[in-house]
Amino acid sequence: MLLLALCAFEQTFGKAKLLPRALLADNEVFIAATDPIHPFLPETLIAELAEDQRVSRIQFAHRVAAFDLPSDELGNLDRDAFYNGPLGGWIPGKRVDLVAWQSDEARRGTLLQGRWPTDDSAVVEIVIPQHLMWSMTVGDYRRLECDTGVFTAQVVGISRHDDAFLGTAEALWLSPWHITKGAAEKLAGSEMPPSECRITLDNKSDQLAFAQQWRSSLSQSPEHIELWDQQHIERQARSSSEIQLMRSSAVTLIGLTIGCSICIALAVQGNAARQRIAQMRMLRCIGASPATLASTVILESIALAAAGIAGVLLISWPLFSVATAMGRSVTMTWWSIAITSLVLLAGTLLGGSLPSYRLLSIQPLNPSNAQHHQAKLRQRYANRLIAIGLLILVFAVSLWLTATGSIGRVMVLTWFGIPMLTVVTILVTPLIIEVVGWILVPFVAVVLNTNATILTDQIKLDRSASVGAVLAMSVGLSGFVWTLCWGASMLEPFVVDPNVPRWMISIYPFGLDQTETKRVLEQPELKGMEPLVLVDTRLARMTRANEINSSSASWTSCLVMGLRPEFAKDQLPIEVVQGDPETMFQQLSTGTHGFVSSWYAASANLNAGDQIEVAIPGQRSTHSMTIAAVVKFRGWLMCTKQNKTRLNGKAHQLLIISDVESVRRTFNTAHANYLWGDGASGDASSDSGAMGSTMFGAAYPENASLRIGTESSRHDRERLAGVVKQTVDVNRPISHAPDGITVTCRQRSVQVDDIDRVRSALRGDWGGVVVRRLGWMPLIFLAASLFSVVGTLTGSLRSRARELAILRSCGLSRFGLLRLGLGESVLHGVSALVVSCLLGFGGAWLMLQVAHIAGIYWRWAGIGAELLVPWNWLWPGMLLTFLICGLASSVAAYRIGKETPAQLLRMHTEHK
Numbered sequence: 001m002l003l004l005a006l007c008a009f010e011q012t013f014g015k016a017k018l019l020p021r022a023l024l025a026d027n028e029v030f031i032a033a034t035d036p037i038h039p040f041l042p043e044t045l046i047a048e049l050a051e052d053q054r055v056s057r058i059q060f061a062h063r064v065a066a067f068d069l070p071s072d073e074l075g076n077l078d079r080d081a082f083y084n085g086p087l088g089g090w091i092p093g094k095r096v097d098l099v100a101w102q103s104d105e106a107r108r109g110t111l112l113q114g115r116w117p118t119d120d121s122a123v124v125e126i127v128i129p130q131h132l133m134w135s136m137t138v139g140d141y142r143r144l145e146c147d148t149g150v151f152t153a154q155v156v157g158i159s160r161h162d163d164a165f166l167g168t169a170e171a172l173w174l175s176p177w178h179i180t181k182g183a184a185e186k187l188a189g190s191e192m193p194p195s196e197c198r199i200t201l202d203n204k205s206d207q208l209a210f211a212q213q214w215r216s217s218l219s220q221s222p223e224h225i226e227l228w229d230q231q232h233i234e235r236q237a238r239s240s241s242e243i244q245l246m247r248s249s250a251v252t253l254i255g256l257t258i259g260c261s262i263c264i265a266l267a268v269q270g271n272a273a274r275q276r277i278a279q280m281r282m283l284r285c286i287g288a289s290p291a292t293l294a295s296t297v298i299l300e301s302i303a304l305a306a307a308g309i310a311g312v313l314l315i316s317w318p319l320f321s322v323a324t325a326m327g328r329s330v331t332m333t334w335w336s337i338a339i340t341s342l343v344l345l346a347g348t349l350l351g352g353s354l355p356s357y358r359l360l361s362i363q364p365l366n367p368s369n370a371q372h373h374q375a376k377l378r379q380r381y382a383n384r385l386i387a388i389g390l391l392i393l394v395f396a397v398s399l400w401l402t403a404t405g406s407i408g409r410v411m412v413l414t415w416f417g418i419p420m421l422t423v424v425t426i427l428v429t430p431l432i433i434e435v436v437g438w439i440l441v442p443f444v445a446v447v448l449n450t451n452a453t454i455l456t457d458q459i460k461l462d463r464s465a466s467v468g469a470v471l472a473m474s475v476g477l478s479g480f481v482w483t484l485c486w487g488a489s490m491l492e493p494f495v496v497d498p499n500v501p502r503w504m505i506s507i508y509p510f511g512l513d514q515t516e517t518k519r520v521l522e523q524p525e526l527k528g529m530e531p532l533v534l535v536d537t538r539l540a541r542m543t544r545a546n547e548i549n550s551s552s553a554s555w556t557s558c559l560v561m562g563l564r565p566e567f568a569k570d571q572l573p574i575e576v577v578q579g580d581p582e583t584m585f586q587q588l589s590t591g592t593h594g595f596v597s598s599w600y601a602a603s604a605n606l607n608a609g610d611q612i613e614v615a616i617p618g619q620r621s622t623h624s625m626t627i628a629a630v631v632k633f634r635g636w637l638m639c640t641k642q643n644k645t646r647l648n649g650k651a652h653q654l655l656i657i658s659d660v661e662s663v664r665r666t667f668n669t670a671h672a673n674y675l676w677g678d679g680a681s682g683d684a685s686s687d688s689g690a691m692g693s694t695m696f697g698a699a700y701p702e703n704a705s706l707r708i709g710t711e712s713s714r715h716d717r718e719r720l721a722g723v724v725k726q727t728v729d730v731n732r733p734i735s736h737a738p739d740g741i742t743v744t745c746r747q748r749s750v751q752v753d754d755i756d757r758v759r760s761a762l763r764g765d766w767g768g769v770v771v772r773r774l775g776w777m778p779l780i781f782l783a784a785s786l787f788s789v790v791g792t793l794t795g796s797l798r799s800r801a802r803e804l805a806i807l808r809s810c811g812l813s814r815f816g817l818l819r820l821g822l823g824e825s826v827l828h829g830v831s832a833l834v835v836s837c838l839l840g841f842g843g844a845w846l847m848l849q850v851a852h853i854a855g856i857y858w859r860w861a862g863i864g865a866e867l868l869v870p871w872n873w874l875w876p877g878m879l880l881t882f883l884i885c886g887l888a889s890s891v892a893a894y895r896i897g898k899e900t901p902a903q904l905l906r907m908h909t910e911h912k
Helices: 004-013 043-051 079-084 171-172 181-188 204-219 230-239 241-275 277-283 290-325 334-360 367-401 408-446 452-461 465-495 514-521 565-571 583-586 600-602 661-665 710-727 754-762 766-772 777-784 786-799 803-809 814-857 871-897 901-911
Strands: 028-033 056-069 094-101 112-113 125-131 140-146 150-160 177-179 196-201 224-226 503-508 532-546 557-563 577-579 594-598 613-614 622-632 654-659 672-677 734-736 743-745 749-756
Touching: 004 290, 004 334, 028 204, 043 056, 043 196, 056 079, 056 181, 056 871, 079 224, 094 181, 125 181, 140 181, 171 230, 171 277, 177 181, 204 224, 204 230, 204 814, 224 230, 224 672, 241 277, 290 334, 290 710, 408 452, 408 465, 452 814, 465 754, 465 766, 465 777, 465 871, 503 710, 514 710, 532 661, 557 565, 557 661, 577 600, 583 622, 583 654, 594 600, 600 654, 613 901, 622 654, 654 661, 672 743, 710 749, 754 766, 766 777, 777 871, 814 871
Parallel strands: 094 177, 125 150, 557 654, 594 622
Antiparallel strands: 028 196, 028 224, 056 094, 056 140, 056 196, 112 150, 125 177, 140 150, 503 672, 503 749, 532 557, 532 613, 532 672, 577 622, 594 654, 613 622, 734 743
C-alpha cells in the first residue's frame, strides 16, 4: 500500500508540469465556452480573435450533449444491458459531451483501436476515450438521446489521452468523445455556433502575453468563457480544490502506511531478536564486542528489508500491469521504490536494535545492573505516560486555537490529529493489555480449564512482546475498522430517505404539455402521481448583506424543482434547518420564495431571508428569489441523479424548491417533465426482495423497508413506462428552445426509475459492496500478522521453559499447554480489538470532521456525515482476529509441546 500510495502521489503531482504539453503545444491556447446554459462562442469574439496579429490559425469545435445508453443495431434500448449492466441500471443513462472538430488534425489523442469517425455511415460514429469507455469495445452500438430526439451510434475507435488521471476539469474537457461535424449538426438539428477553439500562435514566446491579455478581456464578458494555456492547466493540476483534497488524502495514506510498516517490522523483527537474546548474551560472555553484535543485527535487518521489497515488487507488479491495461498509465518510480525500501529497513533496524540494546545492556553476571536497568524501565514507562498527557494537551490547544470550520482546523486534524491518535494508541497499548488481562483472565481460565495465576504470569512476563503482537494485529484490524466506518458514514448522507415517493418518471426532452399531463394522470396505474418541473440551470448571483458574492460561486450548478407546496409539505420528508415551519410553505406559494438545500447553504453561508438570482436558460435574464427556508432533504442528490436531470452533466451542488406555477411561468418550461409519487402501483410489488433496513445495524430507522426485487422492479418500471407511451404520442414533433436555440424533437423518451432500487444499491450491491471491498487490503495486513503472533507466543512459552518443565513433570499435558497458549492468544485478540476500535473509530471520526470542514470550502458541504458503526460489516475482521490467535496458539503450543521436560530445562539454561 505504501508503494501504491507513493506512485499515485508521483503520477498525480510529479508529472503535473509535463502533462499539460500533451494537451496543448507550447504555442497554443484553448478557449472554451463553459456556460452550461449557453455554451457557444459569440461571433464578436471570433472576429476579434481572427484580427489578432499574433494568431496563426484558429481551429473551431462544436460540442453536443447527449445521454448515452446501450443499444442494438436498430437503435432500440438494449434492455438486458440497461437493467443488468455493470451498475445494475443504477445510473440509467450517462450524459456525455460529443465534440466535432472542423479539421481532423485538430483532434488530440492516440488512437488505440479502430479508426476515426466519418460521415459515410447512417449511424453516428464515435471515438471514445479509453478512461471513459465504461467497458465498451469497438463495434458496440449506443443509443444517444438529445434535445432533438433519439439516434443510433456506434463505437468505431478508442483513443488514449495521457492526461486522463490529472483529474482537473480542463483535462476532462479536452479529452471528450469525438464525432464528425456532420454528426454534430445531425444531433443538434441544425447548424450551431462553435463552443471552443484551439488557437495557434506565430511564436511560442507570445503565449504568456496573449493569455494574460485575453483572459483579462474575457473576464469582463457577460458570457462564461475561459482561456487555458499550459501554465493554467499545470496550476490547476497542482492547486485546484480537488487536487488539494487528493494530495491531503495521499499524504495521510503515505503517513499511515509508513507508520503501519514500521509497526509490523518492529513487532516481527523485535520478537525474532528477543528469541535470540540468549545467544547474543553468550557471545558477549565469550568476548564478542557490541560492534560485532550490532553489525550482525544490521546485516540481518538489511537482508530482511531486501526480501521485503522483493515481495512488495512481486505483489505490486501485476497490479500496475492491470492498471496500465485499463488505461491508467501508472508506473513504479525509482524514488517510490527507494522510499519504500528505506521504510522497511528503518522498521527492521528499529525492531532488531531496540530490544537488543535494552537486553544487552544488562550484564549477565551483574544483578545490580539488572536491578538498575529495571528501575530505568519503570522510569521510561512513567515518561511515556507524561508524553501521552502532553500530546493530548498539545492537540487540545491546537484545536482550540484554530477557528471552528476553518482550513486551519483541517490541517491540524490531518497533520497532528491522526498522527497523535496513532502515537497515543500505541503508548496506551500496554495499559490496555493489562486491563484486559485483569478483567478477562478469570473468565478465560474457567472456560479453558487452565490456571489463572499461570495465565496472568504468562501475560506479564514479556509485556513488550505482547505489545508487538497486539500492534501487529491492530495495524490490519484498525485499518479495516477505519475504512468501513468511514465508508459507511460517508455513504449514509447520500442514501435516499425511506419516506421519499418510490417512482420517478421522466419524459425527455421537453416533457408533457397540460393536456398530456392530465391525460396521463387519469390512468389507473398513475393516479396520485405529482407533476414536477425540474430545471437544470446555474446560480447567477446571490446577495448577502448587500454584497455580491465571488464570481466562482456565481456559476454553481443548481437544480430548480417546481412543485405544489401541498405536495412538499405532505409527501416529502423535508427537515427545516432555518426558517419558520409555520409560514415557509405559505411563502413558497407566492412564487417569489424558495427553499434552499443545506448542502450548499453551509458552503456559501446562505441563510433564510437572503436573496439569490438564478439564470434562466435560453435568456440573458435572471430570476430573483428570496430564501424562505434552509432545509435538509436527505438523498435528494441521488434522486435527481436519475432520469436525465443533469442535462448539463454537472452534479447539482444546490437544490432550490419553488412553486410549480412560478417555475413554469418564469423558466418557460413544459407543464411537467417529471412525474413523482407512489401511484396506484405503489403497493403492487411484493416485499420478497427486500433487504431490510439494518445493513449497518441499528444506525437506520426500522421503517425503511425496501421493495427492490430485481425482476419485480424491472417489470414495474417497464409497465409504467408503457402506460405513459400508450397514453401520449411520444413521436409527435415538438418544437422547444433549449439553450435559446429552437429545435424540433421528433421522438421523446420515457424513463421510469425506482427510488427503492437506488436506495438499496447505495446500501448494498453498489455502494455497500464497494466500501466492503476497500476493507480487503487491511485484512491482508491482519492475516500477515499471524507470523508475529506465532513468534510472540512461541518466545513467551520458551522464556518460561523452566516453569513449563516443572508443570509438565507434575502432569501438565500437551493439551493443557495448548489451552494455556490459547488463553494467552485470546487475551491478545481482545486487546487487539480494543486497540483497533480506539484507532479505527477515532481515525474515522477525525476524517469525517476533515471532510465536513473541507466540503464547506470546496462546495460539497452539508453532508453532515456522522460516525456510524456498521457492526454487520465488521464481524469478518473480528472473526479473522480470533482465528489468527487460535492458529498462532496452536502452532506455538505444538512447537513447545514436542519438547520433553528435560529438554525444556536445558532450553531454560541456554536462555539464562
